[in-house]
Amino acid sequence: MLPAATLALAVAYLAGTLAMPSPAIADPLGPQIFPLLIAGGLLLTALLLALEAWHGLPAAPDTAQGPPALQSIRVVGGIAAWTALYIFGFERLGFPIATTLFLAGLMMVFHGRAWVSLACAVGFSAGAWLLFTKLLAVRLPAGLLPL
């Protein structure tokens, strides 16, 4: 899977590079040389990855677990989707509301104890808001709240 993905990426990048118009005046090398070299390197890497897969991957320490299992994909997908909602609501709902909702959701799932999670979510959102916007003059979106 990895070699195939790498190959696809290399080809796409190469296509993008070749599609670049050449500028009127530039240095003798131009903006395309490096991308071309990189595309070449990536193609080579795809080849090496394929070879490696063929011969069997040399065992790496405890972190190598192979492609993620379905359940992992669902869990991480879920977290990612929830985070995407958070980002979506970041400016529209504003930092305080979006963060409270986001944290409450995750914490209740992963930590369990509902009241603790909720308290933590609210506390963090409020605390961070005060610290950054009031004390440190960092701009965070207020969104729906009249702050």
Add this chain to the structure above:
Amino acid sequence: MPPTDPKTLAPHPCGSSPATPRPDLERRSLCTALAATGALAVGGVSAQPAWKPSRTVELVVFASPGGGNDKAARALQKIWADNKIVDAVVANRVGGGGTLAYSYVSQKAGDGHYIAIAQAGILTNQLAGRTPLSLADMTVLPYIGTEPVSLSVRTDSPIRTLKDFADRLRKDPSSLTISPGSTLASTNHFVVALLARAVGADPRKLRMVTFGGGAEAAANVLGGHIDAMVNASNNAVPHVQAGKMRILGLASPKRVASLPDVPTFRESGFDVLQDSWYVFMGPRGLAAPQVAFWDDVFARTMKTPEWKKFVADNGWEYGFKPSRENEAFLRKEWEEARSIMSDLGVLKA
């Protein structure tokens, strides 16, 4: 009738004073009415209330910190902060000879909280085909001054005068490495190109090297890695004062007060004239009150002693044109740049 709100920054066009006897008040009312009518006639819409920023203004700069326009922007911001004129923050958006900064600002259509400091790149980027953005996509704000462009070399360089430099170019235009700062096909580049032209050398054969900014170019000249640099004179001046660099010539119409010993290109017999002007631009579609606000802010800033000190310290030439005059000026400059670039074969628009 335009509000005569004392908090409005624009001074009342008919003058005012706190303790005016009745006749003046009447005169002022009449005058105000006339002004209003005039505004109506010109604007063609019902009189719009004066505008002022409701949050921090972003002063977008296309060079990295330390470069010429960054210094100017920061000086302005400080003057505004000290005199409580405008609350602004400087945002650097480096790259593409300004295309990044200009395209960023042009997207904030109708929003007067974003202004960008601009130089000739605003015209040449479009002409060189680097960006589709042109004057039509932005609102022209005031012109605030100009900097003489200088050609400088190391003190221990064998090139002693402008004539030496020109001779070298005539013999072989690619024999010297020159940096125009951070952008090709810029005012700086034009200076050398025009010089090459003047001695009959092909400007296309010039060896130009771009660096991140004036400071980097200067470091490379001092270190002997390139032969010369052509950019705003205040990149060279500190090093000239330290005895490490020599300015061969200035591309301005006449000598500048801060550099009394440096000849201009014209004086040395070369018809090369380029002006490194600074203007401000806003996003497209700025309403008249917003433009008026900025015209007023800049007019006031130009009069402050801090600004005059900045101009003197940095070897600028003092100048100010409000938006309308500036627009006409820029259109003329555009025509001229177009013809030079066409001659040089770099025109792409």
Add this chain to the structure above:
Amino acid sequence: MDAFGYLLQGFSVAATPANLGYVFLGCVLGTVIGVLPGIGPAAAIALLLPITYGVEPTSALIMLAGIYYGAMYGGSTTSILINTPGESSSVMTALDGYRMARNGRAGAALAVSAIASFVAGTVSVILLTLLAKPLAAFALRFGPAEYFTLMLFAMTSVAALTGPSLPRGLLSLFLGLMLATVGIDLQSGQQRFTFNLPELQDGIGFVVVVVGLFALAEVFSGLEDLLRGRPEVVRLSGSLWLTRDEWRRSVMPIVRGTGIGFFKGVLPGAGATIATIVSYSVERMLSRERHRFGTGMIEGVAGPEAANNASTGGAMVPLLTLGVPGSGSTAILLAAFIMYGLQPGPMLFEKRPDLVWGLIASMYIGNVVLLILNLPLVGVFVRLLRIPIGLLLPMVISISAIGIFAVSGNVFELWLALGFGLLGYLFRRLDVPVAPLVLALVLGGMVEQSFRQAMTISGADPTVFLRSPICIVFLCASALALAVPVLWRLWRRARPASA
């Protein structure tokens, strides 16, 4: 008056109660902001600059110096505790520092980081005091060709970080280079891979990538493990302090890191990152257990941390003597100088010695203040790790969002970070190393630009890279960096044959 005389005068300026207060405040603020994932010294200074308005210039600059150092300390803290470098210069710290934390040695990692930073920072300021002028001359000898060979050396060192699987390491490296080409090309003004998105014209920011690949990926993995019933509890084994063995092993890396960092810092452009890469690389080359680097070797933290802070002192050399900033952070300091009406350049030492030496003196003081602030804080920070993971990790996401948004003001960057978070998670599962990507992203642009500049100057003549002694030194070093691991492995294989 000689240098020490000036320095003493500088201390008298810096040690006034008001200025001491400013240094302290700067250090505290800098640390707090620097702790945010994704905010390093440059961003911290940019964000906190408004706080210095209205303050008298010398004091304002002193406070900014405090912020700068504070942010560097803060950035190291997040690297070690939650695997999120605050700036490119903290990436190397995260490699072994985080693993040390996972092995239960978080306290030791934080402590050695604070001490290495203090020693290096102090020594570099001493070197700055003594050697500013001659070093400035040295710095000028680095032109594009020399920079290229230096970057090449750094890149080859990165290549050595590929881990057990070369192809995967290369994948990471080339991906990083690819990401580095996104944006407007400085040399030609050409847009590359921006898909007509104005947000991409600036290129892909390092901060976004790092926060995604390190912090977010870590959160995803951690939460997943939690749900699957395999929570990785961070134990604390032994004392919070360094053991005698750890002390002993840290001394020479700190010394070497200081030297490497300072001299690298002196070269305008490129900054601290390369110093940390070189330091890590050197420690690895000199170590007898080089295969254990990446699993929590204290040398891998002590060296880069020292290099990191030493380069700060070094970066002041081109800034104060030539007016050329050495890195993003010094560029902002330069901007601050200008804002206060000062003209950094060759004349600054002559025209405003009170300011320059006051600043230098306050850098000494800043180092001391930070040591005093941070060592006790080690205990506090480590206790933060005790927060239940289900509560801590979600907060990490939110803190990361604050860090990114604060600097860019743009929600687009948050999306990018999320994307990189998923990528980082995939990398973990597929055993692709993350460090090469990040470092290639940082170095890629500089490698390309300096190469093209050098070629323009030489008229497309490649022998330009063989002309100066500096170039040759770095080219040889690059060859060595590539060859040594290979040769060593071959030698290793040959050895067991002889009993």
